[in-house]
Amino acid sequence: MDYISIFFEVGFWVATIRIATSLIFGTLGELVCERAGVLNLGIEGIMTLGAMSGWMWVYMGGGLWSAVLFVAFLGAMAGLVHSGFTVYLGLSQHVTGIALTMFASSISYFSFRMMLPDVTTPPKIDAFNNYAVPLLSDIPVVGEILFVQSPLTYLSLLMVAVVIYVMYKTPFGLAMRMVGENPIAAEAQGINVHLVRTISVMMGSSLMAIGGAFLTISAFDAFFFGMINGRGWICVALVIFASWEPKKALFGALLFAGIDAYQVRLQQVSGIDIPYQFFLMAPYVLSIIALTLLARKAVYPKALLIPFRRGERH
Numbered sequence: 001m002d003y004i005s006i007f008f009e010v011g012f013w014v015a016t017i018r019i020a021t022s023l024i025f026g027t028l029g030e031l032v033c034e035r036a037g038v039l040n041l042g043i044e045g046i047m048t049l050g051a052m053s054g055w056m057w058v059y060m061g062g063g064l065w066s067a068v069l070f071v072a073f074l075g076a077m078a079g080l081v082h083s084g085f086t087v088y089l090g091l092s093q094h095v096t097g098i099a100l101t102m103f104a105s106s107i108s109y110f111s112f113r114m115m116l117p118d119v120t121t122p123p124k125i126d127a128f129n130n131y132a133v134p135l136l137s138d139i140p141v142v143g144e145i146l147f148v149q150s151p152l153t154y155l156s157l158l159m160v161a162v163v164i165y166v167m168y169k170t171p172f173g174l175a176m177r178m179v180g181e182n183p184i185a186a187e188a189q190g191i192n193v194h195l196v197r198t199i200s201v202m203m204g205s206s207l208m209a210i211g212g213a214f215l216t217i218s219a220f221d222a223f224f225f226g227m228i229n230g231r232g233w234i235c236v237a238l239v240i241f242a243s244w245e246p247k248k249a250l251f252g253a254l255l256f257a258g259i260d261a262y263q264v265r266l267q268q269v270s271g272i273d274i275p276y277q278f279f280l281m282a283p284y285v286l287s288i289i290a291l292t293l294l295a296r297k298a299v300y301p302k303a304l305l306i307p308f309r310r311g312e313r314h
Contacts, residue, residue: 006265013145015264017153018219020257022047024156025211026235027242027249028163029204033079035167035244036200037180037303038086041097044232045104046078046205047212052108054213055223056115058125067217068152068210075209078104079202087197090307101232109225122222128152150218152210157250159207164246176200180301183308193308208232230284237287243298259283 006012026043033040040046050071057067078100085096116123131154133147167173175196178186183193211231216223234256242248260283 003266006262009265010141010144012258012261012265014148015261016254016258017145017149018257019260020253021150021153021156022211022214022219022231023235023238023253023257024160024250025207025214026232027238027253028156028159028246029075029207029211030235030239031242031244031246031249032163032167032176032204032207033201034239034304035180035301036176036197037183037301037306037308038083038197038201039093039097039305040079040082040201040204040208041094041236042078042082042100042104042205043097043208043235044228044230045101045108046075046208047228047232048108049078049104050075050209050212051216051227052112052223053209055125055216056112058127058217059123064128064217068155068213071209071213072206075206076202078209079205080198082205083198083201086307087194087201090309093305112223112225122224124221125217127216127221128218150214152214152218155210156214160246160250167246172196172199177301179308180303183303183306187308187310193310197308208235211235234284234287237291240298240300241287241290244301256283256287259286 026047029046030040030043053074054067054071057070058064062070082096082100085091086093128150130148131151133143133154137143137147139147165173167176175186175191178189178191179193179196179200186196187193212228215227220227238249238252238256241252263280263282
């Protein structure tokens with residue numbers, strides 16, 4: 001019965017939304033990149049860069065919201081580098097993305113050690129506090145779950161609506177989807193394919209960086225090595241799970257976060273002597289199973305991973 005009662009605990013649902021926040025940012029960012037035809041495997045490194053830079057900005061005396069703007073800028077610059085190699089030079093998106101992850105992660109760890117060489121215990125900062133939305137937070141159960149969260153959690157949910165609006169209701173969103181499906185036809189309509197892809201990758205990378213920063217300036221109040229812990233790769237998987245649709249991406253992030261929150265509580269109520277590593281790997285195993293079942297039916301952007309060179313016809 002304890003296994004079922006977990007789902008009726010308010011704390012479980014609060015934790016689910018909190019865990020999902022960084023995944024929502026990362027998944028939306030990857031989705032924007034891929035809808036424009038560019039796979040960004042630099043996400044793990046960009047999230048690490050965002051986590052360290054956001055924390056360091058606040059630690060050095062900057063404000064929390066200015067830290068969000070700072071990491072968004074850094075994420076955009078990382079996206080510009082990625083698009084420079086993949087969009088304009090037409091290099092392998094896989095290799096470039098993995099190289100970006102290695103570089104961004106390494107420079108983050110190196111910068112941390114250079115700025116704080118004698119630190120053994122991660123210093124703490126004054127992070128975002130949960131904000132209770134007036135009136136709405138007073139709603140029984142639902143108010144406590146949805147409307148007493150971090151400001152960045154509210155921002156992540158807002159960004160879902162923004163991405164949906166931009167992607168399906170604006171000329172730029174139409175251009176983004178066109179260059180991801182048929183860049184030759186987009187070029188024939190006068191659309192600058194390289195520019196649209198570059199802007200899309202920069203926008204997506206900014207969201208990824210904010211997703212990393214959430215962990216250090218909201219969920220936790222410190223930065224430590226390895227804290228991203230594969231969240232970037234999960235976001236890549238969630239884009240496939242969501243069939244490149246923002247609404248489904250939100251659902252996928254919440255589903256994975258729910259499984260993660262459940263396994264933490266399951267360790268506490270389980271009377272069976274099972275190594276905790278089995279609980280930790282459960283969300284990832286279920287993600288692999290879900291991808292295996294859904295990937296074959298996924299309708300991906302037709303021009304994904306295909307470099308575009310002006311004047312060429314395939």
